[in-house]
Amino acid sequence: MKLPAPRGPVSEFVISALAQEPHDLGAVDDPATDDDLHLTLFVLYELHYRGWDGVDDRWEWHPGLIALRTRSEALFEADLRALAVPETDLDVPHALIAMTRDDSGPQLSKFIRGRASMAQFREFATHRGVYHLREADPHTFAIPRLSGPAKAALIEIQIDEYGGGVARRMHQELFKDTMTALNLDTTYGAYVDVVPAPTLANNNLMSFFGLHRRLRGALLGHLAAYEMTSTAPNRNYGNGLRRLGGDEKATRFYDEHVEADAVHEQIAAFDMCGAFAAAEPELAGDVLFGAACALALENRWAQHVLDKWAAGESSLR
Incomplete structure (x- = not known):
């Protein structure tokens, strides 16, 4: 699969990271609607599925990309945890x-x-x-x-x-x-x-x-x-x-x-x-x-x- 075009600073980070040119993680205003955050996560997750054209499979576990994924996931999980969750005392x-x-x-x-x-x-x-x-x-x-x-x-x-x-x-x-x-x-x-x-x-x-x-x-x-x-x-x-x-x-x-x-x-x-x-x-x-x-x-x-x-x-x- 071809890498998607960058949409903003975070996804530009991912594309450049795959080219071994590290940048800083961009800011995210709203994890629920941020195109850039979710494109970033999708690009990183796909490394664990079928990968990307022209990207060495060893990038799947590159420490820098895992660190970026961890920071991005923290934003995503915070949004998820804010969702209403039902009581857990029911079967x-x-x-x-x-x-x-x-x-x-x-x-x-x-x-x-x-x-x-x-x-x-x-x-x-x-x-x-x-x-x-x-x-x-x-x-x-x-x-x-x-x-x-x-x-x-x-x-x-x-x-x-x-x-x-x-x-x-x-x-x-x-x-x-x-x-x-x-x-x-x-x-x-x-x-x-x-x-x-x-x-x-x-x-x-x-x-x-x-x-x-x-x-x-x-x-x-x-x-x-x-x-x-x-x-x-x-x-x-x-x-x-x-x-x-x-x-x-x-x-x-x-x-x-x-x-x-x-x-x-x-x-x-x-x-x-x-x-x-x-x-x-x-x-x-x-x-x-x-x-x-x-x-x-x-x-x-x-x-x-x-x-x-x-x-x-x-x-x-």
């Missing part, structure tokens, strides 16, 4: 159910189902492509950090995400079919340059949780929140694309999630997060923290998109 599975049943957030999927234009659906898929082209990968970091029933449950979910070992059925590949039908570039990371901070923050959240063993509970809570809030929105997305003329192949990604995630909901809440909380009760609160972060950042992103569209503007950069 985790039922607390997750209560959290994910709240339907008071931005109604992006309903807008897409009934009102979005083809241009808006293409924008929506452009945002989502940053995540969906590596969909299951961040949560897979948790597998070696778990044991027993929680590990088995996570693997059960991930097996479906990876198409049961059949490459063409992997959800990453199914989304390529959707992007192809929309005449979008299916190259991994093709749209990192054009998506705003809320989109990058959603992706960075998964990587932040996934790359820190101390946050393994938060990573499971994040995955649970995604699985438990996926069925209805994906039904809306699929129906919205059909309304716009999308065929069976174009909508298969969304239709697959309607079926798979209806099963995953119970596995994620009870077999994965419930078992994890029982095995490591001191981390039960982290599970709910991860779920709360997933829901809050998703709502931020959805509100950004809807606000831009309501103003007659593009939701992309």
Whole structure:
């Protein structure tokens, strides 16, 4: 993947650091909306996935970049910790159910189902492509950090995400079919340059949780929140694309999630997060923290998109 163009002083630091020309970390006014901070984190995190064209793989653990990532993550985590987190004296599975049943957030999927234009659906898929082209990968970091029933449950979910070992059925590949039908570039990371901070923050959240063993509970809570809030929105997305003329192949990604995630909901809440909380009760609160972060950042992103569209503007950069 090609390095994205610098957007400001922090990302210029990253690009120059990769060229072995260190600079100072720039100031960040609002970690929730700072494009530069989240581009920086995305660039650094990608070194742990598929890397960057022309960048030696040994940069993944360069002390200077790890130090920069640590400082950037501190800003990001401070923003996350300021989010409202539910009480932790409830049993985790039922607390997750209560959290994910709240339907008071931005109604992006309903807008897409009934009102979005083809241009808006293409924008929506452009945002989502940053995540969906590596969909299951961040949560897979948790597998070696778990044991027993929680590990088995996570693997059960991930097996479906990876198409049961059949490459063409992997959800990453199914989304390529959707992007192809929309005449979008299916190259991994093709749209990192054009998506705003809320989109990058959603992706960075998964990587932040996934790359820190101390946050393994938060990573499971994040995955649970995604699985438990996926069925209805994906039904809306699929129906919205059909309304716009999308065929069976174009909508298969969304239709697959309607079926798979209806099963995953119970596995994620009870077999994965419930078992994890029982095995490591001191981390039960982290599970709910991860779920709360997933829901809050998703709502931020959805509100950004809807606000831009309501103003007659593009939701992309």
